[in-house]
Amino acid sequence: MKIVPFAASLLLLLSMFHVNAQEKTDKEKLLTTFHSISSNEILGYVEELSAPQYKGRLSGSPEYMAAAEWCAGKFREWGIQPANNGSYFQFFKNEYSEVPSLGEVIYSNGDNKRTLKFPDEYLPGSNSASGTVDANLVYVGYGITAPELDYDDYKNVDVKGKIIVLESGIPYTKNDTTMAKWTPYAYHRYKFRNAVKHGAAGMIYTNLTANPNTVNIDGFVYAHVSPDLIGQIFSDAGKDYAETQKQLQNGEIPSFAFGAGQKIKITAQTKYFPDARSCNVVGMIEGSDPVLKEEVIIIGGHLDGQGQLGDVAFPSALDNGSGVADILGAAKAFASSEIKPERSILFILIGGEECGLYGSKYYAENPLFPITKTRLMINLDMVGNGTGFFLTGGKTYVDLYRHFETANEAWIHRKLQTNAVTKNYGRPRSDASNFENAGIPTFSLWTSGSVYPVYYHHPKDKTDVLTPEIMEDAAKLLYLGVMGIANEGGN
Ligand SMILES: [Zn+2]
Structure with missing residues (x-):
């Protein structure tokens, strides 16, 4: 009974990559990269970002900057290009204490x-x-x-x-x-x-x-x-x-x-420190198609955490070391992928979220690609403790969402929920709202069905309350879903 819908979604998935005669080969290429995404590596990224030397990654602090440089180093290592005129950093004013x-x-x-x-x-x-x-x-x-x-x-x-x-x-x-x-x-x-x-x-x-x-x-x-x-x-x-x-x-x-x-x-x-500054970390993969590369898909999540009080660091592992690690996992996959994205992909690790959404506001006012050429922004916040996914906005942006739905049905098999975008009248609470308000179709991804207690803005928000296998699947979902959008209608 399950064979028919499975086969149908598999065909749909493969049709995204315009494969006919070489169907098997391209599928194999895609799956080779897909299977290279490793929970062990992704957990390692959160362990690094949660380490004591970064003191909870308080935006504006030297320790935040050190974490930003570590992430930029990963982009460099994988051949992901600096996205801001030769720099991996997009700076803005960010006072802190x-x-x-x-x-x-x-x-x-x-x-x-x-x-x-x-x-x-x-x-x-x-x-x-x-x-x-x-x-x-x-x-x-x-x-x-x-x-x-x-x-x-x-x-x-x-x-x-x-x-x-x-x-x-x-x-x-x-x-x-x-x-x-x-x-x-x-x-x-x-x-x-x-x-x-x-x-x-x-x-x-x-x-x-x-x-x-x-x-x-x-x-x-x-x-x-x-x-x-x-x-x-x-x-x-x-x-x-x-x-x-x-x-x-x-x-x-x-x-x-x-x-x-x-x-x-x-x-x-x-x-x-009233005159401090902070930054977004921006890396990109230029699209392989000479025309479509002008369009971009943004994958982002905030890098900053809640800092340190006295000698006690707030490791900010789930919020949002997990989201950043998922993005890094996907970034590495895109960088090594034999199937190339035809549209460009921008990875943005956002600063100043905990201080009041500074980094996303700065990007929305100083975008690195024109807003009208931005197909989608997908924001990850707290994506590392659970058994399923919630990806907001799928009922509004049906054509974008189906790429994630298809990938999940064919290869990931997690509970995936969505909803329609609703206008938010109150105080904006997430980086996603700054992108959405700028006119960019925006999805937010988070994990559902918590396995461990969620220690929100608490010293116990450490890597031991993460479920690495859902992080691997988040990176896989990003890789397949975003690749589907990047190559849709291409050559
Ligand atoms: Zn957060």
Whole structure:
């Protein structure tokens, strides 16, 4: 029963490569390269990128640059050409902060003191100022002041000289045009600046996620704390945290000052580099067809990670050493392939994603190939822990998607899901959105069916929570799917 569809998809796959009489030969060539893609090698790439010397690949830092140079070295070794006027690097401005010490966070309620433990109870702020704040606490919900939306989290409270307790997010979650009005208020940077404008002395963020996508403001010290601590602070004040969150989500303003005996002391040590720069790593394979080579398919994913706090690195293995390693696996295959892509292929390892999508924004504004000649951008983020794939956008770009679907059905046999592109009205959360907004058809690839826990932005995001065999299959899917698009309608 399975033979007929299998044979049909095999024929479709082979028809992409315009093989008739030499059908077997070209198929063999393709499969030789396909089978050369190795999970062992790809895992090795993530092991390299997660190594301590790169200190979590914080965009802008010298250690990020060292990781970028290592990747460029791989491109050079495989004969992949520099794509930016003879250079593998595309530079842009990228301020960052170094966090040489874990600092300290102490909560006290009268005589009771609780010194928080790293990383389960607190994380130092990636862009905190250096110094110590010791003050009473005020809950400010989302920390938004939006007069045109008749909304102000600060309207009933005085935060001058106080430490605010802040939530991420906005009081609207439906993805529609109303959401667009709230977008400017969804940025961490906005919330920090608004807090300082209201005179706050410091801040504790209620989400325990290391996040360089914030802003270093002179004198503004902050840290992330666990939901458990927030629960305690609320109950010490005779309040119910879950109830307060519900009010907030209903559009109410539950802001209030905690008890006079309740204080937080945050000590932070950081070093700010306001004039730093970072880069995308760009390598290309020029198409073999004299006309079609003007068109390009982009395969990209962010190279940067969450950096290092004190002596503790965030290896950023799944997010996104895995995506970069899959791309390298595919790049090596394309470079050694006897079947040549007729359209050009650009590999872009993106910087500054964790800081606020800097690298993809820079590329969209300074593209290396004309946007109109860019057939597809496929973005990989967190593609290394699971048993299946999700490739977004296939129901919108059916003609592009079928190449991946066919390859999967014929040779890879993983669960492959897709959807239609939906316009995103909120804060863009992925590099893919910068390419899509520039007018490039864009797919995002990630793994589904996690085998191991996902330690998102956490020191435990190491190579031991990756499934190498799905990474091999991701690189194989890229190789066959992108080759199909590169050679469609060619000679
Ligand atoms: Zn990521």
